[in-house]
Amino acid sequence: MRYLIGRYHEVALKGQNRWRFTAQLKRNLIRIMSDYRLGAIRSEGPRLMAELPDELDDLTAIERGSLLFGLQNFTLSRSVAPELKAIESEVLGAVDGTAAKSFAVRTRRENKRFPMNSMEIDREIGAAVKRALGIAVDLENPELTINIELFTDRALVSIGKHPGPGGLPVGVSGRAVAMLSGGIDSPIAAYRMMRRGLALDYVHFHSYPLLSRTSQDKARELAAHLSRYQGRARLFLVPFGMLQREIVARVRRPLRVVLYRRFMMRIAGAIGAQVGAQAIVTGESLGQVASQTLDNMQVIERAAPLAVMRPLVGMDKNEIVEQARRLGTFETSIIPDQDCCTLFVPRHPETHARFDEVEAAEAAFDIQRMVSEAVNNTERIELTFPPQG
Numbered sequence: 265m266r267y268l269i270g271r272y273h274e275v276a277l278k279g280q281n282r283w284r285f286t287a288q289l290k291r292n293l294i295r296i297m298s299d300y301r302l303g304a305i306r307s308e309g310p311r312l313m314a315e316l317p318d319e320l321d322d323l324t325a326i327e328r329g330s331l332l333f334g335l336q337n338f339t340l341s342r343s344v345a346p347e348l349k350a351i352e353s354e355v356l357g358a359v360d361g362t363a364a365k366s367f368a369v370r371t372r373r374e375n376k377r378f379p380m381n382s383m384e385i386d387r388e389i390g391a392a393v394k395r396a397l398g399i400a401v402d403l404e405n406p407e408l409t410i411n412i413e414l415f416t417d418r419a420l421v422s423i424g425k426h427p428g429p430g431g432l433p434v435g436v437s438g439r440a441v442a443m444l445s446g447g448i449d450s451p452i453a454a455y456r457m458m459r460r461g462l463a464l465d466y467v468h469f470h471s472y473p474l475l476s477r478t479s480q481d482k483a484r485e486l487a488a489h490l491s492r493y494q495g496r497a498r499l500f501l502v503p504f505g506m507l508q509r510e511i512v513a514r515v516r517r518p519l520r521v522v523l524y525r526r527f528m529m530r531i532a533g534a535i536g537a538q539v540g541a542q543a544i545v546t547g548e549s550l551g552q553v554a555s556q557t558l559d560n561m562q563v564i565e566r567a568a569p570l571a572v573m574r575p576l577v578g579m580d581k582n583e584i585v586e587q588a589r590r591l592g593t594f595e596t597s598i599i600p601d602q603d604c605c606t607l608f609v610p611r612h613p614e615t616h617a618r619f620d621e622v623e624a625a626e627a628a629f630d631i632q633r634m635v636s637e638a639v640n641n642t643e644r645i646e647l648t649f650p651p652q653g
């Protein structure tokens with residue numbers, strides 16, 4: 265029998281919280297592997313143990329395990345009879361064909377009555393591996409680590425350890441909508457909040473047909489990539505061009521971006537309310553571009569009907585780019601497209617918007633109508649991972 269054994273990232277969680285944490289992690293595991301029939305899933309102390317079906321290959325299991333927020337790391341372990349011969353043949357089968365040049369065996373004994381102690385087992389199995397493969401033992405810095413765990417009724421053998429994404433299981437912290445522009449920052453903002461346990465849906469504003477469809481395609485691709493961590497998410501594509509035209513007709517150029525943004529907040533908030541979200545996540549970072557000043561952020565936030573979360577607010581661009589590369593969103597994010605917010609705005613937008621001025625400019629609009637029109641014309645896309653069919 266083969267298991268995925270995960271170690272929890274934040275083990276300091278206690279009492280009721282701990283139970284919620286492990287229950288959510290189990291649900292997420294089932295969802296992320298919903299194209300396979302998993303066996304029993306148990307939570308034992310600091311770890312989660314799931315029986316894997318034979319048709320699920322190791323590579324896929326590793327790929328899926330690395331999507332499970334809440335896991336510090338995990339192994340794929342096989343159980344064999346708790347006897348030296350059985351352990352040895354399992355280990356030799358598992359390391360066969362490895363390219364590693366050094367290895368170490370690490371045994372942990374739960375069953376202290378086993379006739380050999382951990383070091384003796386390390387030595388026996390180590391000698392067998394050395395004979396079979398001719399590679400060297402290196403206890404300090406092995407390329408390959410063979411882990412053996414001995415229980416009364418079985419032994420578990422695993423090779424190496426795979427990093428989990430850490431954080432908290434998606435869903436334990438509630439739900440939010442993430443504003444996804446198609447740029448570099450917003451996917452990272454979304455990722456970081458998911459990692460803190462927030463379940464996300466995505467909202468993208470586009471100015472099609474005034475601008476091309478590219479931004480929508482990018483948003484779809486990015487949202488699909490991010491939804492792998494969650495199993496299921498919705499992407500809301502909001503047509504924004506008509507609303508922008510109304511603003512253009514009545515508002516002087518420098519203030520337009522701030523007004524666009526305030527409308528985005530209202531619309532994202534209205535969509536969020538429909539899906540039970542408690543917050544809006546954005547990729548803003550203080551001072552990164554002229555429009556992201558403290559003054560502007562405050563004026564924009566005042567239009568938001570939900571709490572605004574800006575996980576990147578204190579990060580600089582290099583750090584964000586590095587994360588985007590690691591997450592695998594960078595290449596999509598840099599595909600050239602036209603940002604809807606640059607439509608009909610000057611090169612030098614207002615950097616220190618004043619609330620009274622903005623409010624006066626908005627007095628000319630039927631805000632309710634504009635928001636509900638945009639919401640009503642929004643296209644909703646259901647994203648599922650693994651893909652169905």
Ligand code: ATP
Binds near residue numbers: 447467546548552605
């Ligand atoms: P990003 O790299 O995420 O595009 P940015 O550096 O371009 O961010 P801004 O254009 O000021 O910064 O946008 C700030 C945030 O506002 C974005 O991170 C995103 O959360 C939100 N946002 C901007 N434009 C859109 C859009 N068209 N659709 C949805 N959200 C948007």
Ligand code: MG
Binds near residue numbers: 445446447448
């Ligand atoms: Mg952008």
